Amino acid sequence: MEKNSIKNDPVFGIGKLDEDLEGFPYNKLVLLSASPAVGNEVFGYQIIFNNLAHKNKVLLFLNRTSPQSYITEMKEYDFKPATDLVIIDSYSSVTGINATETPLNKMIANPYDGTEIKKKLLDELDKNYDVVVLDSLSLLIDSFDFDYVLSLIGAIKAKISTKKSSVVMLFTDWEYEQENVKKLFTAVNAQIDIKGVEKRVIFGQYFAVIKCDWVNKTSFSSALFKAIKPGGIKIYFPKILITGPTDAGKTSFIHSASKDAVSVDRLGGTIALDHGNLDLEGYKADLFGTPGQERFDPLLKLLGGEAIGVILIVDSSRPDQFPRAIEMLRKTETYGLPIVVVANKADLPNALPLEELREKLHLGKDAPLVATVAEDLSKIDPNEPTKLKEKGVREALMALFKQLT
Ligand SMILES: Nc1nc2c(ncn2[C@@H]2O[C@H](COP(=O)(O)OP(=O)(O)OP(=O)(O)O)[C@@H](O)[C@H]2O)c(=O)[nH]1
Ligand SMILES: [Mg+2]
Incomplete structure (x- = not known):
């Protein structure tokens, strides 16, 4: 089998989250939900970097930027990803960047074709990734609609239920219809909000675990943080x-x-x-x-x-x-x-x-x-x-x- 007992489970690689959620088990969907004023991408960098460092197999679905600039940004935080990060590139082909398919770089030929995206992503999930990062869910919602994204999430959930895989989805809440956002929150196993502390001015940012169905707690803590270059997410x-x-x-x-x-x-x-x-x-x-x-x-x-x-x-x-x-x-x-x-x-x-x-x-x-x-x-x-x-x-x-x- 592809997994054995010395393999590490997925991690968040963010001390406080790993502690509070007692790790990151397989078969789970985690939503990182940010308000527009606060960036969530560094959470993605840190999760990817730390899972690769733990010898976990990682897949990144990328639609916000090109793989090159994503990796460059990661490095600025001192996250030098190991070369074995697999990326589904759902960005380059619309920009005319000349990107070719390699074993590590899978191309989406038409990022406006929801069927292609769904098929490519689900087929790739058959390869048993420990951690899959979707960056970004909001862009998928903007390109298609909520129904498409909810059905994609349902399909991903069904797929990983038989595998040793967990999925992290980055989402920015651009004031979407609350009813739809609620459906999204219901579809996931854990929801972590990333927001600004506003007291006259935004003077801090925090993340807060809103729900997590694998930990038996009724309330979770929150933590102020700052994304530092280099260094990543620090409790601040x-x-x-x-x-x-x-x-x-x-x-x-x-x-x-x-x-x-x-x-x-x-x-x-x-x-x-x-x-x-x-x-x-x-x-x-x-x-x-x-x-x-x-x-x-x-x-x-x-x-x-x-x-x-x-x-x-x-x-x-x-x-x-x-x-x-x-x-x-x-x-x-x-x-x-x-x-x-x-x-x-x-x-x-x-x-x-x-x-x-x-x-x-x-x-x-x-x-x-x-x-x-x-x-x-x-x-x-x-x-x-x-x-x-x-x-x-x-x-x-x-x-x-x-x-x-
Ligand atoms: N013997 C001794 N002197 C100390 C120690 N720590 C600081 N000092 C001295 O105590 C004096 C006051 O130190 P500061 O750090 O300026 O004290 P402060 O609380 O900022 O003082 P104010 O700003 O005036 O309120 C300085 O001369 C220090 O060198 C210590 O552990 N032992
Ligand atoms: Mg003084």
Whole structure:
């Protein structure tokens, strides 16, 4: 047989989806449904790349662009597809691109001939592909109509039910008639929406599992993401606030967490804000740091707006500042958001032990509290932020990311 036990099942190759959906079993139809403002093609690139990397056999039905430009785009995300990707090219022959049929490149002679497309695709499915990607369903709907596409989906479903194959279909909802869209959603085993988060402006994109019939759950999570070149889909937190009393080490933390942070500082104190972005274990985040001095408090509410999580930094040796720390959560209006408390300056002789800090800060016993300390004590300059040891910084960030996903 063409499959054996060492073969991998299909994967999404997008950590959060593979985790939440407990993998990607055979005989399933998955719809990735995007709103027009948000691109879904990178999901296709990533799924194809990762399945090829897992030695799965992959078929791509391509009608949105030419195979050449599809592969070029994939490479820009650092997805260099193995040479064994099979493509049904339902694009080139209308553009006059001179494309010839090869074992890897199957040509649709007339992309306006629904019968040809259906026959070629279904015949190809006999060859036992682990994963089939249809890019794009919306274009098929536009070229033909919903009835054609629903009957094609029905035929694909029947075909793969006897095979070790699963299908991913990319769909953009161009405000089609809702009744038709509903039929489409009903026809698939899993539906994943890809949308923009709109709060005055689109400030983020998220994907959300709407249904999945092979996982026994009543509700699924959603995740903010960003498509990065190179790198692909990363879970992305557009705004994490770093706040805390003056001199606690907020600017130091942000510069230690990101390579290219910028700060508006004077004489060692922040007078406007810090900003940094980071890339850690598949997560991306933008960090915004507040000043600590009270004379800048009018900025706090502004800086805290639309934050989705907060890291509160305190100086472990300054319990006198703890009430101010809590007050800053209120002033930034981030009280109640997912939080990690960072107890910095663990090196100082009068730094309090973590348990005492927890009590004095009125933190519950499960609230994440992480100690951090300067990397090189001999280099500390009272007028400059300093680099903190990576371990504590990473631990604090991961503790927050865990709460956010
Ligand atoms: N001893 C010690 N000093 C530290 C540590 N971390 C930072 N510092 C020093 O503490 C001072 C304040 O650090 P910053 O990062 O500027 O603090 P901040 O919270 O941004 O301060 P403001 O912006 O004024 O509120 C600097 O002189 C740092 O070098 C640490 O772990 N140990
Ligand atoms: Mg600062």
